[in-house]
Amino acid sequence: MLRFLARRIGAAALLCVGITLVSFILTQLVPGDPAAANLGQRAIADPAAVDAFRSKYGLDKPLPVQYLTYLGNVLRGNLGESQQSHRAVAQDLAEYVPATIELALFAIVLSLLVGVAFGVLAAITRDRWPDQVLRVVSLGGVSMPTFWVALVAFYLLFFKFGLLPGGGRLDPGMNAPPHVTGFYTVDAALAGQWDVCSSAALHLVLPSLVLAVYTVGMLMRFTRASMLEILGNDYVRAARAKGLPERVVIVRHVLRPALVAIITVAGVAFGSLLSGAVLVENIFSWPGLGQYAYRSAVNLDLPAIMGVSVVVAAVYIVMNLLVDLLYGVIDPRIRLT
Amino acid sequence: MTVTDPARVDLPVSTRRDRAAVRSPWRQPLAIVGAALVVLWVLVALLAPLLAPHGPLDQLAPKLQAPSGEYLFGTDELGRDVFSRVVYGSRISLPLACLLVVLATVLGAVVGTIAGFFGGWVDSILMRLADLVFAFPGIILAMAVAAALGPQLRNAVLAVVVVSWPSYARLVRGLVLSARNSEYVAASRLLGSSALRTMLVDLRPNIAGPVLVMAALDVGNAVLLLSGLSFLGLGAQPPAAEWGAMVAAGAANFDRWWIGLFPGLAILTVVLAFNFVGDTLRDALDPRTARAIRD
Numbered sequence: 001m002l003r004f005l006a007r008r009i010g011a012a013a014l015l016c017v018g019i020t021l022v023s024f025i026l027t028q029l030v031p032g033d034p035a036a037a038n039l040g041q042r043a044i045a046d047p048a049a050v051d052a053f054r055s056k057y058g059l060d061k062p063l064p065v066q067y068l069t070y071l072g073n074v075l076r077g078n079l080g081e082s083q084q085s086h087r088a089v090a091q092d093l094a095e096y097v098p099a100t101i102e103l104a105l106f107a108i109v110l111s112l113l114v115g116v117a118f119g120v121l122a123a124i125t126r127d128r129w130p131d132q133v134l135r136v137v138s139l140g141g142v143s144m145p146t147f148w149v150a151l152v153a154f155y156l157l158f159f160k161f162g163l164l165p166g167g168g169r170l171d172p173g174m175n176a177p178p179h180v181t182g183f184y185t186v187d188a189a190l191a192g193q194w195d196v197c198s199s200a201a202l203h204l205v206l207p208s209l210v211l212a213v214y215t216v217g218m219l220m221r222f223t224r225a226s227m228l229e230i231l232g233n234d235y236v237r238a239a240r241a242k243g244l245p246e247r248v249v250i251v252r253h254v255l256r257p258a259l260v261a262i263i264t265v266a267g268v269a270f271g272s273l274l275s276g277a278v279l280v281e282n283i284f285s286w287p288g289l290g291q292y293a294y295r296s297a298v299n300l301d302l303p304a305i306m307g308v309s310v311v312v313a314a315v316y317i318v319m320n321l322l323v324d325l326l327y328g329v330i331d332p333r334i335r336l337t
Numbered sequence: 338m339t340v341t342d343p344a345r346v347d348l349p350v351s352t353r354r355d356r357a358a359v360r361s362p363w364r365q366p367l368a369i370v371g372a373a374l375v376v377l378w379v380l381v382a383l384l385a386p387l388l389a390p391h392g393p394l395d396q397l398a399p400k401l402q403a404p405s406g407e408y409l410f411g412t413d414e415l416g417r418d419v420f421s422r423v424v425y426g427s428r429i430s431l432p433l434a435c436l437l438v439v440l441a442t443v444l445g446a447v448v449g450t451i452a453g454f455f456g457g458w459v460d461s462i463l464m465r466l467a468d469l470v471f472a473f474p475g476i477i478l479a480m481a482v483a484a485a486l487g488p489q490l491r492n493a494v495l496a497v498v499v500v501s502w503p504s505y506a507r508l509v510r511g512l513v514l515s516a517r518n519s520e521y522v523a524a525s526r527l528l529g530s531s532a533l534r535t536m537l538v539d540l541r542p543n544i545a546g547p548v549l550v551m552a553a554l555d556v557g558n559a560v561l562l563l564s565g566l567s568f569l570g571l572g573a574q575p576p577a578a579e580w581g582a583m584v585a586a587g588a589a590n591f592d593r594w595w596i597g598l599f600p601g602l603a604i605l606t607v608v609l610a611f612n613f614v615g616d617t618l619r620d621a622l623d624p625r626t627a628r629a630i631r632d
Contacts, residue, residue: 018469022478029485135367139616143608145561147568148584148601155594221616271474278476279565283588293480294569309481313473 098182119223141217371613445505
């Protein structure tokens, strides 16, 4: 188990280093000169100002040196300074990341509950009408452009009928709870501010519903497929033959082994939630990574782009690492490898 | 020497139910609906000038008109006919999605074949590269690439290719690995085929099927990613009639629901159509689910 752990963590760490390399190479592809993009018209004509800018950001050194400097900084938690906000990227991100993670966690729990339940239902009613209906539902879910669902949901549920709050994390005029985790629902509950907590939870509903549309479809399809695969096993027939109630057969003999596969996909699903957040946060004015990423990309704010992709990929890798470790809990055979 | 159809030689004895499972895709309503929708959209793209009452960029109509008999889908903030723009949008999204799936497939297949066939350090390097791409959630990397190359439709296509090739490379590598040790490959090598000939003549036909299914399923994803990038302003630039960009315009005028609703529906129906077809194909061809179908 320890060796398994060490190998997985080592692989994840290597991937993280690889990610910094990818984002570093990407920024080297940028055709625009960052000096030109960030200095005004007047300053760009002044060679001294350009040189000063270049040496301030280390742009005058050879590329491998620039990369190593960058990597060293990242390891020390220094992601550079955003050329737009003139603040440390790490500081910007610390503000935005919790908002997105809170949203994504809310959405993944929702998608797992709904997706697995519907997937099981589809598998046990295979080829009958509930399965057929659910198949269309799940294919519909993975076919909808998330940003469009966001727009339609925003229009109907907020603008037209006012059922749910529209944008932001809290009602206007409400102050953020004291910072502990950065998750407003948790922080407010810790501080005992129940009105803030319920407002934060209500604001989560609409964006996380929208985000879950895709992942529910994905998890539903996958749950159905892995349930069906396992249903074909002889031990399932044996369990039925010895007269176990169908409920027990499905939950203990089929769903439990199927969960191993489902958990893998949940890791991927979390990644698609992070992607979805980029598209959805703009519409719900959700002050998270998505909005920040978009603003930095448009402004070619190199350190910010690097920071965002590194952090998102790192979160994604950690999520998948957790998933790998969960295997060991669910499927004892894996511990041996 | 009697000539036997090589495709028939090693077919296992199949039961009637097996054959029904393989033949059925075209009898399933979902596949038919999907195929019909694909054909419909292709026709729309081909006949766009005949179907659309106005040009996609014409600013003739009164601004922000709700849908009516004259303007079926209403008009947008510049007084352009939304219906005409949706119709012309198919001429951007459909060919580009197909193009980038072809590019990603070819790139992935070449990389995967090389990795699987030669193994060793070539394999390690190529697959670690694929792992790196997988380490990013799709649109994050696509966004970074598109932003780095500059916001343009062409760069958005490239960005989606960069994100998409690794899944093909992995699939093809796995298929090549399992085929590499088969007897027909050994026989071919013994008869003096070069590595290239073995890959193209002996391996390719055995790999094409699953890759095509994956590509069919991927067209939908490609449309989603590409329109997503355009929605973010990193793909098609105004005034192009691209669906994702049109939804973005709808988001800017969200109280006029028709501006964003119809281009989004266009994306949805196209993606749904390809997913219907691809999903049915996968069910029929994937040995894992096929086993479940048979029992």
